[in-house]
Amino acid sequence: MVEVLPAIQAAMQAAQKLRELAKKVGDADIRMAIADLSENLADAKLQAADLKGQLAELMDENRELRETLEARSTAAPKYEGSVYVFDGDDGKYCTACWDAHQNKVRVTDMGGRFADMGINYRCPVCKATM
Ligand SMILES: [Zn+2]
Numbered sequence: 001m002v003e004v005l006p007a008i009q010a011a012m013q014a015a016q017k018l019r020e021l022a023k024k025v026g027d028a029d030i031r032m033a034i035a036d037l038s039e040n041l042a043d044a045k046l047q048a049a050d051l052k053g054q055l056a057e058l059m060d061e062n063r064e065l066r067e068t069l070e071a072r073s074t075a076a077p078k079y080e081g082s083v084y085v086f087d088g089d090d091g092k093y094c095t096a097c098w099d100a101h102q103n104k105v106r107v108t109d110m111g112g113r114f115a116d117m118g119i120n121y122r123c124p125v126c127k128a129t130m
Pocket of ligand 1: 094095096097098105123124125126127128
């Protein structure tokens with residue numbers, strides 16, 4: 001997935017070899033430059049590991065969103081009267097709960113008591129009447 005960590009590790013090993021060679025040469029400037037290089041590589045390694053973690057999180061999130069999107073498109077309801085119905089399911093569902101949260105909430109039949117007011121169902125979650 002992320003090939004940058006092995007590359008940084010290899011660069012750190014190369015810096016270690018340079019450090020050993022610099023000891024033989026005995027030049028303080030070279031040794032200082034190599035110490036800086038090692039420090040920068042260690043920082044890069046930490047940042048790369050952090051990015052790898054972030055990438056894994058984003059890939060998980062992306063997969064979940066794809067699944068949600070797929071479920072939404074395959075489970076698209078039909079508007080029937082004042083409620084939603086789904087294929088292969090004889091229940092009646094709240095339009096508001098589905099539209100806002102893709103929450104499939106079966107509505108309660110009001111039994112005709114408010115039918116003359118145009119109210120036949122009530123959502124037990126959002127309390128909408130329809
Ligand atoms: Zn509702």
